[in-house]
Amino acid sequence: MNLKSRIREIPDFPKKGILFYDITTLLADAEAFNTVLTRLATPFEGQAIQKVVAVESRGFIFGAPVAQRLHAGFVPVRKPGKLPYKTIDETYQLEYGAGTLCIHEDAISAGERVLIVDDLLATGGTTAATVNLIRKLGGVIVGLALVIELSFLKGREKLPAIPIVSLLTYD
C-alpha cells in the first residue's frame, strides 16, 4: 500500500511557507490506518515492550493502538496542567520560546522497556524531551516508531543511539 498517497499535503499551515502533512485522510481509511499500525508495531514484537509512550494529541491516535498490539500499557505525555497526579516535567526549546512536557512520576518503573510512538519527527525537540522524561523514571528506551519523518530537519541528531522506525520520510 502506498501510504504517502493517503496523506494530504496542505501548503502554508500552520503558517506561510510550511507544507503540512495531514494524517486525517489516512485515519479516515480504516485499511490504511491498520497498515500503519501494523508497520509501527511489527518491528517491536518479541522485544518485550512493557510501556508505549506517546505525546498529546496526535501521538495518542497511534500510540494507544500500538500499545494494544504489543500487549503493553499506554502512557500519555502531556502539556502542563493536564495530568492529575504528581508529575515530573521537562522543558525544551521551540523556534520562539520554550515548551514543557509532563509525565506521571509513577507511569514507568525503573528498568521497564519502553517504546515511544509519534506521528511526526520534525526538529526532535518534543521527542528528545520525552526521552529525558522516560530516562528520569529509569525506563529503558527500546525504540521510537514514527509515521512521518521530516529528515531535512535532522531530528535524529537529537536522538543518538535510539533505534528509529519511520514509515514515511520527506526530504
Next chain:
Amino acid sequence: MNLKSRIREIPDFPKKGILFYDITTLLADAEAFNTVLTRLATPFEGQAIQKVVAVESRGFIFGAPVAQRLHAGFVPVRKPGKLPYKTIDETYQLEYGAGTLCIHEDAISAGERVLIVDDLLATGGTTAATVNLIRKLGGVIVGLALVIELSFLKGREKLPAIPIVSLLTYD
C-alpha cells in the same frame, strides 16, 4: 474485571471540590485497557459503523483503537487552529465562557454511520457539540460509547434519542 479499581480518584483536580477520575492507571494496565476497548466496541459490532469520532485529547486514546476494532475510519474533533484543512465549527457553553470544537468538512459523508467514543460524559456540552458537528455533515449517529459517566451531571439530557453505552457510572 472490576474496572473501577483501575481508576485513580484524585481530589481537588483540576480545582478544589472536584473529584477527578484518573484513567492513566487503567491505561498503564494492558489487560484492563483491552477489557475497556472490548466493552466499548462489542455493542456496536454488526452495526456497520463507518466512522468513529472522538474529541481531543483523551478521547483519541479510546476512539482510535475502537475504530480499528470496528474496521471503521477514525475522525478527530479538535480545538480551533489544530485541523489543517477546511473545517466546520460548533460553539458550546462552558461553566465560564464558551468553547469551540472543529471537524474537517470532508471527514464524514452524508449518510455515513457514526459512533462517538469518549472517555467521559460530564455535563454533556462537548458531546452535544460533537453531535451537532456530525449532523451538520449528514452523519447518522448510531451511538455513543463512554468509559465514565458522571450521572449526577445529567449529560444524557443533552443527548436525546442517542443510544449510550457507558462502562462506569458515578452517582
